Amino acid sequence: MKILIVEDERLLADSIEELLRSRGFETEAVYDGESALDYVRLGVYDLVILDVMLPGIDGLDVARRARAARMGTPILMLTARSGLEDRISGLDAGADYYLTKPFDSRELLACINAILRRQGAQVDELEFGNTSLDLASALLVCGENSVRLSAKEFEIMRILFSSGERNLPKQAILVKVWGFESEAVENHVEVYVGFLRKKLASIGSNVRIKSIRSLGYHLEVAGDA
Numbered sequence: 001m002k003i004l005i006v007e008d009e010r011l012l013a014d015s016i017e018e019l020l021r022s023r024g025f026e027t028e029a030v031y032d033g034e035s036a037l038d039y040v041r042l043g044v045y046d047l048v049i050l051d052v053m054l055p056g057i058d059g060l061d062v063a064r065r066a067r068a069a070r071m072g073t074p075i076l077m078l079t080a081r082s083g084l085e086d087r088i089s090g091l092d093a094g095a096d097y098y099l100t101k102p103f104d105s106r107e108l109l110a111c112i113n114a115i116l117r118r119q120g121a122q123v124d125e126l127e128f129g130n131t132s133l134d135l136a137s138a139l140l141v142c143g144e145n146s147v148r149l150s151a152k153e154f155e156i157m158r159i160l161f162s163s164g165e166r167n168l169p170k171q172a173i174l175v176k177v178w179g180f181e182s183e184a185v186e187n188h189v190e191v192y193v194g195f196l197r198k199k200l201a202s203i204g205s206n207v208r209i210k211s212i213r214s215l216g217y218h219l220e221v222a223g224d225a
């Protein structure tokens with residue numbers, strides 16, 4: 001789980017990072033709205049913790065622009081304000097949750113867990129075209145046919161099935177599957193996508209993994225284009 005923290009008060013940003021890292025989350029912190037948008041665009045975060053009062057582009061604007069650009073990453077908005085009007089403008093801007101400062105660490109963790117649970121709520125398979133991906137068994141299923149995926153193949157397929165027709169940058173797949181620190185390169189992604197295309201074909205799936213030059217990958221149903 002990767003969490004982006006956007007908070008210009010460095011001490012608070014540091015303490016949130018420390019708390020989340022101690023719970024096994026991977027974190028990055030940025031301190032202004034411009035950088036927040038650049039990082040959110042990478043598409044690699046499972047959650048953004050976003051302060052409202054930021055220098056430059058404020059948190060409401062970051063959320064609005066992220067949503068306008070069809071970025072679906074869940075947003076937990078932090079603010080010192082607690083008025084109803086402020087809360088409503090946060091939710092209108094595209095935040096999923098709202099936490100008023102000061103909050104304690106248990107409150108923050110409970111909120112994060114609720115958001116992440118809701119994300120993965122009771123989903124045991126993902127579907128696209130005539131094919132489904134069973135999340136418990138890592139089986140790719142098309143009608144009577146199925147094929148088992150290796151761990152890396154499964155992770156990549158899960159990300160592709162989750163984003164469907166939306167383009168997913170190669171770099172985002174690389175970071176989500178291999179992590180920030182890994183020495184894996186984009187060529188690894190290409191090799192695994194090759195394996196996945198063969199497996200899709202082997203079960204008669206109508207799902208195609210399309211690539212748009214260097215932009216990345218998305219799914220299509222054959223015959224739809």
Ligand code: CA
Nearest residue numbers: 008051053054
């Ligand atoms: Ca602030």
